């Protein structure tokens with residue numbers, strides 16, 4: 001019988017259930033190796049080729065999907081992916097593959113794996129791995145390299161691939177001898193999880209071949225604890241005395257599966273819960289203590305409440321600089337508050353913000369341990385629980401009312417654009433109204449990815465989630481072109497959940513070719529494109545600092561719905577507000593029921609929300625006469 005080919009498996013055949021079967025049992029965490037992958041892995045020392053050792057180690061780690069583009073560099077291993085139960089999902093561009101691996105990892109908590117041809121296939125991945133690094137995604141990038149006998153001679157597709165990723169990986173394994181293939185492969189998979197970030201497995205092409213004696217290592221998953229007793233005691237003491245405690249829930253709560261523990265702790269304290277920048281899914285939006293995200297275009301309620309804190313419990317957050325900048329004219333960070341920071345990566349403790357107590361621990365275990373210490377105690381804040389709950393409700397209502405009434409931007413440039421566009425043919429929608437309509441039409445259990453751009457950032461105010469592992473954004477790497485491939489990866493890992501991406505027309509141009517990946521391989525998503533005919537977010541800087549001297553900011557676009565159709569997807573243009581919600585619902589229906597991908601192109605005005613940051617630019621100064629007018 002001929003071996004199965006990847007083409008034999010459609011996305012539907014390759015169901016979530018089948019993937020779940022393939023997982024090693026990680027229920028019993030600890031220093032115990034993950035036991036019992038459903039797909040058999042060869043046991044004991046065996047004669048095999050390095051390709052076989054590599055593939056068997058993938059199987060041992062539960063790998064069922066790899067994103068990438070085929071290449072001669074790893075063809076010997078690729079040839080046995082299918083019989084090992086591994087699907088190689090061919091993408092359009094390797095950057096897309098890297099983002100897909102990121103999205104896959106972020107939604108599932110499992111490794112995302114990406115592979116490509118040595119040299120250009122690998123260098124194409126750098127941006128995506130950098131984004132995955134700042135999202136703390138357990139992505140393994142497999143980088144086949146020029147063969148050892150050619151390296152240094154300037155041959156075809158030759159590149160030193162370790163320096164490319166040095167800054168964006170937690171660990172780099174270089175297979176310096178074919179006999180060590182399984183060892184390095186296994187270590188890359190272990191370290192991606194234990195250090196929560198990308199790792200690189202660099203394999204000289206010739207090291208796939210030969211005959212070795214080898215045992216496939218069992219995956220090792222390290223149990224993380226709550227942190228040191230003394231620091232937990234100190235944290236409990238501070239919280240017991242706090243008058244206005246606030247919890248800041250970060251990515252550690254999402255990745256550490258700590259939402260429930262955070263909820264219990266918040267309820268015991270009566271503490272408002274704000275979420276970190278682009279961590280909107282770290283606490284359920286339906287909970288009375290949820291206040292929304294900090295950071296760019298975040299929730300004013302969250303900012304006004306954390307500003308009043310005397311103690312902040314930052315759970316699984318590094319309190320990154322970009323995510324804590326003043327917003328909406330509010331310099332909200334509580335400089336006099338005592339900060340308790342819980343971080344699984346101890347190097348983040350006190351790195352950005354001054355802290356009073358640092359706990360090197362897991363968000364879930366630490367939240368549980370802190371709760372156990374304060375649960376039955378009399379707390380200073382007990383007396384004001386009802387009063388604080390009212391305050392939270394009032395601030396939330398004020399922000400919701402403000403958002404509901406904020407139908408368009410009110411700055412001079414935006415008002416000019418709105419007027420100007422009334423004279424143009426076509427109907428153009430106010431982005432904020434569009435975002436509100438999309439929010440209202442959002443299906444249950446939705447996964448949403450956003451890109452980098454002005455409208456996408458404004459979207460931060462309108463994206464709320466009731467479950468973790470639902471929201472994916474390029475975090476502090478901030479690269480345009482992120483959203484579509486990432487949601488494709490997320491969908492691949494969770495075919496049962498609606499997958500929706502947001503992108504501006506500029507960022508969309510960088511990434512839209514991956515619609516072909518959706519169509520070719522039956523991975524349906526719903527892609528919303530905000531068509532405002534400009535690189536808006538950067539143009540905003542030219543408005544604020546360069547007297548509207550626009551350089552290279554205009555995008556006179558084709559029909560993105562049309563391009564979507566040409567790639568085999570559905571395409572719809574929306575230019576009436578009443579149609580926004582219906583268009584999203586219809587597209588999601590087509591995704592879930594008929595396996596169809598839709599590009600929803602929404603025609604928006606050129607108005608622009610607040611800039612990314614106000615501290616990054618200054619008014620231009622010119623000394624040379626020829627440039628004297630450019631101030």
Ligand SMILES: Cc1ncc(C[n+]2csc(CCOP(=O)(O)OP(=O)(O)O)c2C)c(N)n1
Nearest residue numbers: 453454455479480504505506507535536537
């Ligand atoms: C890869 C990359 N290139 C350039 C930038 C700089 N940049 C940030 S936002 C932006 C404009 C995005 O335009 P668009 O996607 O159309 O969204 P809009 O701002 O118009 O809503 C650019 C060019 C970036 N962040 N990433």
Ligand SMILES: [Mg+2]
Nearest residue numbers: 504505534536
């Ligand atoms: Mg745009």
